[in-house]
Amino acid sequence: MGAVAVLLLAAALLGVAAKPAAAQSDLCFSQLQVLGSHNSYHQAPPQELLQAFGTLTAGPLLAWQYSHPPLTAQLDAGVRAFELDVNWDPAGGRYGQAAGLRLAGRPGWLDDPRYQQPGFKVLHIPDFDFHSSCLLLTECLAEVKAWSDAHPAHLPILLYLEVKGAGQLEEGLGAALLALLQGMLDRATAPGPTSFIQVPDTTAQTFRDLQGELLSVFCNSSSPHGQLLTPDDVRSALGAGPGADLQQLLLRAPGQPCPWPSLSSMRGRVLPILILRGGSSQAAALEQAYPGLAGSVMRAEQGGRTPLPQAAFRASAVGRLGGGDDLLLDLPANASAVAAALAQSVRDAVATGFIVRARADADTVEARAGFTGRRDAIIAAGPQIVATDFLLPANQQRAQGSSAALYSTGYNVTLPGGQTARCLLNLTGTPAAESVPMQMVAAAAGDGIYCGPLEGAPPGKVAFQPESAAEGAVAGGPPPAPETGAAPQPPSSAGSAAAAAPPPPPGSGSITSGQPLVAIAAGIAALIVAVLAA
Ligand SMILES: *[C@@H]1O[C@H](CO)[C@@H](O)[C@H](O)[C@H]1NC(C)=O
Ligand SMILES: *[C@@H]1O[C@H](CO)[C@@H](O)[C@H](O)[C@H]1NC(C)=O
Numbered sequence: 001m002g003a004v005a006v007l008l009l010a011a012a013l014l015g016v017a018a019k020p021a022a023a024q025s026d027l028c029f030s031q032l033q034v035l036g037s038h039n040s041y042h043q044a045p046p047q048e049l050l051q052a053f054g055t056l057t058a059g060p061l062l063a064w065q066y067s068h069p070p071l072t073a074q075l076d077a078g079v080r081a082f083e084l085d086v087n088w089d090p091a092g093g094r095y096g097q098a099a100g101l102r103l104a105g106r107p108g109w110l111d112d113p114r115y116q117q118p119g120f121k122v123l124h125i126p127d128f129d130f131h132s133s134c135l136l137l138t139e140c141l142a143e144v145k146a147w148s149d150a151h152p153a154h155l156p157i158l159l160y161l162e163v164k165g166a167g168q169l170e171e172g173l174g175a176a177l178l179a180l181l182q183g184m185l186d187r188a189t190a191p192g193p194t195s196f197i198q199v200p201d202t203t204a205q206t207f208r209d210l211q212g213e214l215l216s217v218f219c220n221s222s223s224p225h226g227q228l229l230t231p232d233d234v235r236s237a238l239g240a241g242p243g244a245d246l247q248q249l250l251l252r253a254p255g256q257p258c259p260w261p262s263l264s265s266m267r268g269r270v271l272p273i274l275i276l277r278g279g280s281s282q283a284a285a286l287e288q289a290y291p292g293l294a295g296s297v298m299r300a301e302q303g304g305r306t307p308l309p310q311a312a313f314r315a316s317a318v319g320r321l322g323g324g325d326d327l328l329l330d331l332p333a334n335a336s337a338v339a340a341a342l343a344q345s346v347r348d349a350v351a352t353g354f355i356v357r358a359r360a361d362a363d364t365v366e367a368r369a370g371f372t373g374r375r376d377a378i379i380a381a382g383p384q385i386v387a388t389d390f391l392l393p394a395n396q397q398r399a400q401g402s403s404a405a406l407y408s409t410g411y412n413v414t415l416p417g418g419q420t421a422r423c424l425l426n427l428t429g430t431p432a433a434e435s436v437p438m439q440m441v442a443a444a445a446g447d448g449i450y451c452g453p454l455e456g457a458p459p460g461k462v463a464f465q466p467e468s469a470a471e472g473a474v475a476g477g478p479p480p481a482p483e484t485g486a487a488p489q490p491p492s493s494a495g496s497a498a499a500a501a502p503p504p505p506p507g508s509g510s511i512t513s514g515q516p517l518v519a520i521a522a523g524i525a526a527l528i529v530a531v532l533a534a
């Protein structure tokens with residue numbers, strides 16, 4: 001195993017006040033910052049589709065111009081948080097059309113047979129922005145499970161699932177634009193649909209079906225949930241009863257004792273987290289399916305200001321640089337001020353104790369301008385998850401079926417030093433990222449943890465290069481990452497993809513069982529304590 005984590009004793013030379021660390025035998029889950037991808041499956045639509053709309057609709061559509069490598073390649077490169085948009089399709093066949101193509105003068109029926117299979121489809125906006133590296137949710141999940149099985153000591157993988165619901169096409173495009181598009185569709189002559197797809201209303205059954213697909217991939221003969229870390233697992237690890245409120249258990253301001261189960265016990269685990277943009281009606285449906293999240297493998301993220309029961313995760317700084325509801329692709333004059341305001345909202349959420357997901361960029365604005373101010377402010381503000389559309393540098397991204405680069409800038413997002421994760425741990429023992437020059441805070445190598453000055457950190461991962469032996473990997477890992485931007489793969493039976501995954505190595509984790517890196521992590525924690533007490 002590579003990447004033996006090292007704590008530089010140079011930390012002792014920093015001259016920080018010696019003060020006993022809070023009692024902890026391990027780093028805390030909330031003290032780590034990892035890189036995430038936004039709409040992790042997304043592939044930029046073909047240029048011809050955009051061109052068909054001319055300047056009228058170019059704004060919103062240009063915000064879709066980003067492509068991610070396949071999930072496996074992202075995991076290899078250190079990404080530990082995904083976001084998948086899940087569109088309910090219990091009978092199959094609901095999403096097998098593309099009115100957008102018909103508007104562009106091309107046939108509007110999609111012949112990929114996977115669209116006809118029942119089950120959630122992973123895509124951004126039906127009819128328009130539907131290119132996905134893993135169209136079936138079960139395909140995406142099987143990739144995550146196979147990688148997790150092959151790397152049992154990995155840091156927790158956060159699997160955000162945005163549950164698409166009725167009315168989201170209108171919300172995404174705006175009522176005026178949608179009416180205009182319907183008018184164009186009415187006049188279109190190419191074969192295909194005459195109306196746009198409506199995503200079904202979210203009901204309790206939506207969540208039961210979603211859980212069913214998660215379990216169909218992750219369960220195994222000895223564990224009904226496999227490596228999924230459930231809300232009940234967390235309660236039980238904390239000695240709380242089945243109905244206990246996760247917010248009360250887990251929201252702890254930085255500096256207070258770690259509320260989470262030990263990080264070592266969370267290694268190798270996958271945490272599904274629901275993004276409920278549909279607000280209270282979706283939350284009510286979830287509550288109906290799994291009251292108090294009892295029996296659920298999923299927990300929910302709080303998005304807006306309305307408090308959401310049980311939510312210990314929070315989205316922050318998803319705002320647009322352009323401000324308001326206008327989608328402006330030009331950098332505003334006060335971009336730095338807006339970025340600073342977004343970063344402040346991250347600090348506020350972190351200070352409340354949430355596990356915070358924040359986006360370093362949105363709508364491709366930053367990539368077009370080469371503006372890194374938002375990215376740098378967000379990373380420094382200390383959210384646990386920094387999400388981006390630009391894991392791949394902007395000037396290496398291409399639209400479907402095109403060889404031309406979409407952008408002239410090299411805008412991209414990595415954590416400092418290219419690390420997989422870094423500690424948000426102030427070297428006095430107080431997690432207070434905002435008060436610390438980040439270079440002095442910490443870094444993590446591979447999935448081993450390093451807390452110390454960045455200059456002394458082991459080399460980080462370089463995004464999306466072919467890797468020899470991935471750090472933290474065990475033998476038998478997945479093959480090298482395939483080319484990025486690949487067209488959707490031929491239909492495969494997703495359930496059998498999971499069944500064909502290599503069996504997990506022995507000793508991969510339950511919340512109470514040991515992990516290969518426990519000793520290392522515990523050793524680091526002991527060293528930190530020793531340094532601090534010196
Ligand atoms: C089932 O999953 C658990 C949790 O990941 C793992 O510890 C166990 O080894 C797996 N068992 C089998 C038979 O795959
Ligand atoms: C940035 O400018 C816009 C438009 O002038 C304004 O509405 C907004 O409040 C400004 N934001 C900040 C943080 O200064």
Ligand SMILES: *[C@@H]1O[C@H](CO)[C@@H](O)[C@H](O)[C@H]1NC(C)=O
Pocket residue numbers: 372393409410411412413
């Ligand atoms: C990625 O971003 C970093 C930091 O802004 C920059 O130094 C680097 O050149 C970028 N990569 C590419 C390929 O442009």
Ligand SMILES: *[C@@H]1O[C@H](CO)[C@@H](O)[C@H](O)[C@H]1NC(C)=O
Pocket residue numbers: 016426427428430432435436437440
């Ligand atoms: C760590 O946090 C404390 C309290 O917030 C602060 O006074 C101190 O300056 C921080 N340490 C460093 C190295 O910045």
